[in-house]
């Protein structure tokens with residue numbers, strides 16, 4: 596009898612590089628519908644096929660159980676039946692048992708305490724930026740004994756969250772971590788996302804929301820009251836005209852006192868003769 600050959604679904608180059616590599620942790624910041632979930636579905640199934648043994652656990656974590664169930668249904672539909680021994684579809688306990696005994700389990704990250712205890716051989720945190728850091732701590736602990744790999748995928752959602760901080764560390768070259776960004780422009784170039792849809796989203800959504808969801812550019816978490824678009828509109832070459840108004844930020848103890856001079860047209864000027 597001929598041996599069965601596993602075939603990975605066709606992914607575009609950025610997807611394969613971001614997810615299928617030897618790094619233990621991969622942080623992927625991706626635009627909406629750039630193919631993060633589909634790549635991780637292929638990845639977790641592959642991990643379970645190649646590392647799976649009787650009772651070994653492979654986990655898919657989403658912010659809430661109904662989102663985890665979406666991935667369950669997609670994997671259920673997509674997985675080659677050759678690999679499947681049993682599928683359990685009970686609500687809240689969705690899992691797939693492979694012929695090698697590996698269990699791919701779909702869970703909510705809402706209650707981090709419920710994630711402790713198992714030894715997990717590989718895990719995906721889908722929509723990681725929408726989960727609390729406690730879920731990450733829990734998942735990390737389940738991967739300790741096995742030295743299992745973790746794939747963290749999500750949209751950009753401001754800067755003040757654990758996903759953004761983690762991916763910054765990965766980008767800076769933290770050992771064992773890789774960071775990749777996949778924007779809607781990459782997905783358009785790869786032919787999996789229609790340009791018209793991108794243009795429509797740009798028109799329909801507020802600029803800051805569009806930039807986060809489609810271009811992976813973080814907003815300022817409300818720390819900037821004017822919004823980045825106003826600041827962008829006001830960037831101009833430095834003026835040499837006479838200043839007519841000054842603004843001051845007096846430093847009380849830690850940083851610098853700053854004086855900002857504007858000319859009659861409202862541009863920043865370096866002319867200090869007044």
Ligand SMILES: Nc1ncnc2c1ncn2[C@@H]1O[C@H](COP(=O)(O)OP(=O)(O)O)[C@@H](O)[C@H]1O
Pocket residue numbers: 605606607610625626627628629630631632633634787
């Ligand atoms: N390499 C690919 N080839 C063909 N279709 C793809 C590919 N990657 C993603 N897609 C399709 O693009 C859509 C969005 O993918 P998904 O993984 O759900 O995106 P995300 O999780 O990033 O929002 C899905 O319909 C998926 O089947």
Ligand SMILES: [Mg+2]
Pocket residue numbers: 631632633721
């Ligand atoms: Mg997704």
